[in-house]
Amino acid sequence: xxxxxxxxxxxxxxxxxxxxxxxxxxxxxxxxxxxxxxxxxxxxxxxxxxxxxxxxxxxxxxxxxxxxxxxxxxxxxxxxxxxxxxxxxxxxxxxxxxxxxxxxxxxxxxxxxxxxxxxxxxxxxxxxxxxxxxxxxxxxxxxxxxxxxxxxxxxxxxxxxxxxxxxxxxxxxxxxxxxxxxxxxxxxxxxxxxxxxxxxxxxxxxxxxxxxxxxxxxxxxxxxxxxxxxxxxxxxxxxxxxxxxxxxxxxxxxxxxxxxxxxxxxxxxxxxxxxxxxxxxxxxxxxxxxxxxxxxxxxxxxxxxxxxxxxxxxxxxxxxxxxxxxxxxxxxxxxxxxxxxxxxxxxxxxxxxxxxxxxxxxxxxxxxxxxxxxxxxxxxxxxxxxxxxxxxxxxxxxxxxxxxxxxxxxxxxxxxxxxxxxxxxxxxxxxxxxxxxxxxxxxxxxxxxxxxxxxxxxxxxxxxxxxxxxxxxxxxxxxxxxxxxxxxxxxxxxxxxxxxxxxxxxxxxxxxxxxxxxxxxxxxxxxxxxxxxxxx
Numbered sequence: 001x002x003x004x005x006x007x008x009x010x011x012x013x014x015x016x017x018x019x020x021x022x023x024x025x026x027x028x029x030x031x032x033x034x035x036x037x038x039x040x041x042x043x044x045x046x047x048x049x050x051x052x053x054x055x056x057x058x059x060x061x062x063x064x065x066x067x068x069x070x071x072x073x074x075x076x077x078x079x080x081x082x083x084x085x086x087x088x089x090x091x092x093x094x095x096x097x098x099x100x101x102x103x104x105x106x107x108x109x110x111x112x113x114x115x116x117x118x119x120x121x122x123x124x125x126x127x128x129x130x131x132x133x134x135x136x137x138x139x140x141x142x143x144x145x146x147x148x149x150x151x152x153x154x155x156x157x158x159x160x161x162x163x164x165x166x167x168x169x170x171x172x173x174x175x176x177x178x179x180x181x182x183x184x185x186x187x188x189x190x191x192x193x194x195x196x197x198x199x200x201x202x203x204x205x206x207x208x209x210x211x212x213x214x215x216x217x218x219x220x221x222x223x224x225x226x227x228x229x230x231x232x233x234x235x236x237x238x239x240x241x242x243x244x245x246x247x248x249x250x251x252x253x254x255x256x257x258x259x260x261x262x263x264x265x266x267x268x269x270x271x272x273x274x275x276x277x278x279x280x281x282x283x284x285x286x287x288x289x290x291x292x293x294x295x296x297x298x299x300x301x302x303x304x305x306x307x308x309x310x311x312x313x314x315x316x317x318x319x320x321x322x323x324x325x326x327x328x329x330x331x332x333x334x335x336x337x338x339x340x341x342x343x344x345x346x347x348x349x350x351x352x353x354x355x356x357x358x359x360x361x362x363x364x365x366x367x368x369x370x371x372x373x374x375x376x377x378x379x380x381x382x383x384x385x386x387x388x389x390x391x392x393x394x395x396x397x398x399x400x401x402x403x404x405x406x407x408x409x410x411x412x413x414x415x416x417x418x419x420x421x422x423x424x425x426x427x428x429x430x431x432x433x434x435x436x437x438x439x440x441x442x443x444x445x446x447x448x449x450x451x452x453x454x455x456x457x458x459x460x461x462x463x464x465x466x467x468x469x470x471x472x473x474x475x476x477x478x479x480x481x482x483x484x485x486x487x488x489x490x491x492x493x494x495x496x497x498x499x500x501x502x503x504x505x506x507x508x509x510x511x512x513x514x515x516x517x518x519x520x521x522x523x524x525x526x527x528x529x530x531x532x533x534x535x536x
Contacts, residue, residue: 035144035500036067036493038248039126039167041160042153043220044176046099046205047183047198049229053176054152056234056241061148065245066490069147071129075154078121079106082519086112096197103204103214106155113517115158120510122151123166124520127507130500142500155205155214160222166506169469169496172248175223177458179230179446206432221429228460230448247462247470249492253478256471258289259426260461262404266382267464269294270406272308275379280407282382284390287400287423295385306385382406383413387420398422406464409456411435418443418454425456428463469496 024032040057042050054072061067083090083105090101109117126149133143154160154173163171178186180202187198206217225244229237246252256264262283270281273296282295298306307320380388383405390398399421403409407429409417414436417425436456437444445453462470478485514520 030499033499033501034497036146037170037500038148038494039151039163039171040148041151041163041171041173042176043173043216043223044153045183045216045220046201047187048176048178050153050176052237053174053227053241054150056238057150060238060241060245064242064489065249065492067146067148069145070150072150072152073122073125074152075118075122076102078118079109082109095191096193096201099191099201106214110156113519115156116162117519119154119159119162120514121519123507123510124514127504127511130504142504144500154219155216157215157219160219166510167503170498172225173223174244175220175226177226177228179448181447182230217430217432224463224466226459226461226463228458248494250495251487251489251492256467257461258285259404259459260467262289262291262402263426263428263459263461264464264467265291265294266404266406269296270382272296273298278407280382280405282386282403282405284386284398285402286397287402289402292394292397292401293386293389295382295389297379297382297385300380306380381410381413383409384416387416402426407431408434409436411439414440414444423454425454426459427456428459
């Protein structure tokens with residue numbers, strides 16, 4: 001006999017679940033979970049003033065923006081703490097050996113426990129801080145606080161990936177860069193290092209062969225905001241830090257600099273590229289910063305210009321002769337490098353035993369010099385494309401102009417940049433294989449003070465990926481009754497609203513990972529057993 005299991009339900013508007021669904025709308029309840037909490041991660045090559053930037057952020061947030069707490073989390077302290085467990089004894093004397101030992105310990109930690117382990121430990125610190133401030137009335141709810149966690153500093157792309165995965169829009173990454181000569185001088189004076197020791201440290205820090213090592217050159221370009229520290233006073237640093245904080249907290253009307261708009265244009269241009277290796281974009285301005293044209297890397301076509309999608313003139317793409325449409329989609333540059341490796345092995349004749357021929361070819365192809373070759377590519381480079389476009393549209397205005405490019409120019413493009421009369425080049429992503437300054441040292445310099453040469457400088461400002469989220473605002477959000485809405489520094493909130501309800505769940509997954517690696521005490525109290533300081 002069938003049983004009627006239907007349950008009579010009250011009308012939706014009268015339902016009350018655990019006292020949460022009262023007279024408030026769902027929007028109001030979600031709004032109550034929003035937090036002013038921030039996570040700011042620093043990234044920069046060794047010798048850059050990362051600690052100075054961390055201090056400037058902490059002081060400005062607490063003194064000007066009324067943040068009640070700023071915690072500086074130094075990943076190097078985790079390395080020191082766990083170094084004995086991975087068999088590394090760190091030198092007690094401050095100097096070259098101590099730094100090398102710390103890098104060794106960090107690498108071993110990543111090798112044994114995963115490339116993200118230092119970020120996991122930082123996330124646990126942030127979680128523990130939040131657990132101490134659950135509301136007194138309900139220890140399952142979290143108190144919204146004006147608190148910032150500053151992570152000093154990330155060195156690996158996997159660390160950055162995990163932090164973004166957990167904190168999403170709460171996270172801002174600041175890339176801190178100082179020119180090579182300043183970093184060399186600071187390391188020599190502060191650590192009493194020799195020139196050879198400084199060179200070894202800088203080379204190792206920038207990007208080791210192991211994915212578990214320090215890969216700053218791959219991590220740094222993914223920052224949200226770039227600070228180039230060439231020279232100047234502390235006051236200049238603090239002004240730039242305050243501009244960044246005003247942007248993310250929405251406390252002042254701030255518009256993009258000419259450099260920020262130009263680099264954004266370069267980044268947008270790069271999306272046109274169908275190159276199988278990497279997408280590069282360039283934007284060329286005149287001496288005053290007015291945009292002249294953009295360019296990107298792709299295959300040139302007969303009659304001028306590059307191949308592009310052309311639904312009207314080429315609806316099925318038969319005329320598109322870019323690499324991905326030819327030869328099974330294989331990169332021509334890689335194909336030629338394979339042939340070159342084979343020819344080198346053949347030229348060695350009997351010096352390579354038959355059994356080792358295959359291994360020799362792979363070894364040759366894996367060498368850093370051969371991997372960096374670009375001479376066999378069919379694509380014109382973004383810088384060349386922009387220069388050609390400018391020559392056609394506004395040739396004279398290019399003289400003394402500025403070039404913004406997403407990747408450091410190769411030595412092939414460098415000679416065209418010099419010949420075109422361009423005076424300044426700004427880049428985001430470094431390119432270690434470029435011989436631009438080596439081959440053209442008479443005409444190109446990476447020193448900001450070297451005004452008699454083409455200056456190739458690291459980009460400074462908002463990253464293109466954050467351009468719209470930081471500069472674009474909703475209509476009429478800046479005024480009320482025809483007047484500017486003024487927001488005091490101490491009343492500013494992060495422009496991207498974030499609910500703190502999701503973070504403890506994601507952080508708990510990280511904690512489980514750390515517990516499984518035995519990097520945390522197994523006897524830690526459960527989250528719901530912790531007592532907030534205010535209730536102690």
